[in-house]
Amino acid sequence: MQVVVCAKQIPDPATPYELEPDTHLLVRPTEQILDDTDRYGVEMGLQLAQASEGTVTLVSMGPAGNMQGIRQALAMGADKAVIVDDPSLRGSDALTTARVLAEVIKREGFDLVIAGTESTDGYSGVVPQMVAELLGVPALTYATAVTAGDGSVTIHRQTAAGYDIVEADLPAVVSVTAGVVEPRYPTFKGIMEAKKKPVETLSVSDLGLEPDIRQKVVSVEPAPERQAGEIVEDDGEAYLRIVELLEKVKVI
């Protein structure tokens, strides 16, 4: 099975970040890491590919920098990577990103595309579905378990109450949640071999696309301070108020 995994390099969330004052876009350091949520996608892809003697190709968009994040995914065992790095894609919106990814995926060929549900630095959460639409294949989203083979893929789709079992014919796009599988740690050998694996860097014109970014970040505000909590005094009837509160936040 030919698996494509969409993976993104992001600045290390543990280090301070900066936004450009006028565009409000994230300043991207040359050293970026593999988005933690993508480790799950890579692992899922590796397991499925290994079971079917297939291959895993990484597809990524964003400033390549020193490729540390891409190498991390290659070190886990992916076979090769294609990264689209083009200044004209700066501040790309979800649809543009999906167009770029879909174009690369088409060129690479695929049976199954795996992506995380949302990136840690962007959180739009819509790219996988858009990619599926652009590729003209079904999107199976929020997978907490994935099996594939014999021309079809089956997932457990996470819901508020539990999960749905969703099945589709291949080719298809699946978005996986954190925890779908336990990502492996790259081995020493894997890291050394990753250096020699093919990484192709493309520009937008290589893909014959013209980016049309429609989104602008108008302003960035700090998140509101957390409000003081409510103290419920027990006058014998406090449980009623507690039930009401729990219902309000939809946990019961």
Add this chain to the structure above:
Amino acid sequence: MADYIAPVADIDFTLNQIVELDDVSKLDGFQHLDQDTIRGLISEAGRFYSEVIAPLNRVGDQQGSVLQPDGTVKTPDGFKEAYEKYVEAGWAAAHIPETYGGGGLPYTVGIVFQEMFKSANMAFSLCPLLTQAAIEALIAHGSDEQRDTYLGKLVTGEWTGTMCLTEPEAGSDVGALRTKAVRQPDGTYRLTGTKIFITWGEHDMAENIIHLVLARTPGSAPGTKGISMFIVPKYLLDDDGNPTIRNDVNVVSLEHKLGIHASPTCVLSFGDGGDGAVGYLIGEEQRGMRYMFTMMNTARLGVGIEGLAISEASFQKALAYAQERRQGRAIGAPVTETSPIVEHPDVRRMLLTMKAYIEAMRGLLYTTAKEVDLSRHADTEDERTRAGEIVALLTPVAKAWCTDRGVEMASLGIQIHGGMGYIEETGAPQHFRDSRIAPIYEGTNGIQAIDLVLRKLPMRDGEVVKELFAEIGRTAAELEAHDDFARFRTELSAGLQALAEASEWLGRRLEAGEYNEALAGATPYLEMFGTVTGGWIMAKSALAARQLLDAGGGDDAFLRAKLATARFYGEQLLPKATALLPAITAGTSTLYQADPAALGP
């Protein structure tokens, strides 16, 4: 907060700005290792140690390894699985030469992995540390057949190793050991005797344990001269090469210890059940002690690293706590607020003391490790010899000075926490308890000081020491170009002068044959030596940080912090060195004035 986060930025700065790892990467055999590759390896390994190994530190302390009624030793929950992952990931073999199935990294990078493992979980790290010593012994002195038989699985970590020297009557004085080895007609030996304090001497994480045992053959010379070294596997190999035949090596008991509870410290008995445990001679008879010396330096550096590693782990906890805990009001803070304790000058002092010593230790240890690489791989014989001399000189200093600091820093880590520091829940006490063994094993720090004075100081008629001092002097002179390093420069020069004076005084005692006069000052001398070489490292750090700041484009906050810790060391910690001069040059005068009996109650 995570138990431990690998300080990759600090490690990177030390490797590339202070130690200049490029000098090693450009040598034959290492040329495929560019900075990005090494950085990638270190950050992935760091992630592994902090996510897989560090979370087991606490449980290891609480449960400890436990001797079972059937004579096996059960390691704490999670250790076996984590060890398996460690073996799978291949970190165990990273700096073993590729010829033997290793990763072929420089030792200098290998020691970074050791640091991270030890910060994450010191007790656990001892298992691979001893395995590595066994590997080095086999590589250097084993026969081809022995290497073929044992190295493969030791290198991957599937088998582990031990070093069995100590006996009840033979600790610091290894030459007093009595374990007996008798040659059999088939060329193998039978060993009988008891070894004590054997680290990871028995456990359930590997399918075989390869003991390297020092023992005496009949009629051998007395003292260290007559000692031989043997391979004694826990399981002997059957005809198919599988470890299935139980050898007569058994755990009698495990020690109850102050710290490193997860590390089983075993009393091992050899040949208790009959005519001896089967052993295979390494090299020739009566050369065992000589063989020990080839791995002595790396084994000692491996323990020196524990001083650094524990200080780092302890510091991370203390820093986090100091930023969170509010108590009292710092001078100048708004009246309505209590301040985080990190705002109090005394807490700042403790934190900076920890951080500055940590940086000095890291620089000193990595510098020594780099010389180990150069002593093995430099292009010319001359360079290799010169590097080997520096390793010989700096090793006892790195071992003893760093492990002494480790205990002090772990103690400061507790102090920063106040009362909570005394409570096990914070993890601070465990670091303190764990740290305490490092000044004792692998040659007590007292023995290191003796080694420095008796063996290292006189190397090449004192020229080796003088060359190092000249080098430190050159670094001190470089400080001159910067006004804000003026005090640092003065202190480094003063320290260096005191160190030269102390060295000369000791040298004269040795020449006069007044050994006891020299040995009386050995420990303060080693401390002075460490403090001044630490100052040298921190001067390099300051110069590098200043240059990078001036060049621009770097992480300014990080570099300014480097300047601050370097200056703090140079201006406030380094001056302690000169104060040691009277203790070094006092000789035995007061030490033997009082009868020990009169000192007692």
